[in-house]
Amino acid sequence: RMNEKYQREDERLKTYTNWPVPFLDCHTLAKTGMYFTNEDDKVKCYFCEVEIGRWEPGDQPVSEHLRWSPNCPLLRRRPTNNIPISAEALDAILPPISYDICGSNNSVLEVHDTA
Numbered sequence: 698r699m700n701e702k703y704q705r706e707d708e709r710l711k712t713y714t715n716w717p718v719p720f721l722d723c724h725t726l727a728k729t730g731m732y733f734t735n736e737d738d739k740v741k742c743y744f745c746e747v748e749i750g751r752w753e754p755g756d757q758p759v760s761e762h763l764r765w766s767p768n769c770p771l772l773r774r775r776p777t778n779n780i781p782i783s784a785e786a787l788d789a790i791l792p793p794i795s796y797d798i799c800g801s802n803n804s805v806l807e808v809h810d811t812a
């Protein structure tokens with residue numbers, strides 16, 4: 698079971714005290730659900746539990762996160778228990794809602810009457 702306090706962005710940010718990857722902004726990582734595992738350069742998302750490491754220069758926190766976890770509830774703007782430091786700053790960094798082109802939450806199938 699994951700540590701509940703990591704639903705808070707300020708608590709996630711505190712995990713980056715020994716963050717070894719200078720070219721990756723830990724504020725962006727913390728904002729988008731990631732906390733530092735203190736193992737190599739591995740971060741973990743509180744909301745989808747994806748783990749990402751071996752970062753390379755040019756990697757973008759949000760696009761890598763989406764690549765490995767396209768249905769992360771935080772990134773997909775679904776309701777979560779996230780407590781952001783600034784909701785506006787988070788909103789500005791999340792992919793736009795129109796990104797959800799696959800409609801992965803439409804569990805209702807349209808049934809056509811062919812009679």
Ligand SMILES: [Zn+2]
Nearest residue numbers: 730742745769
């Ligand atoms: Zn995630």
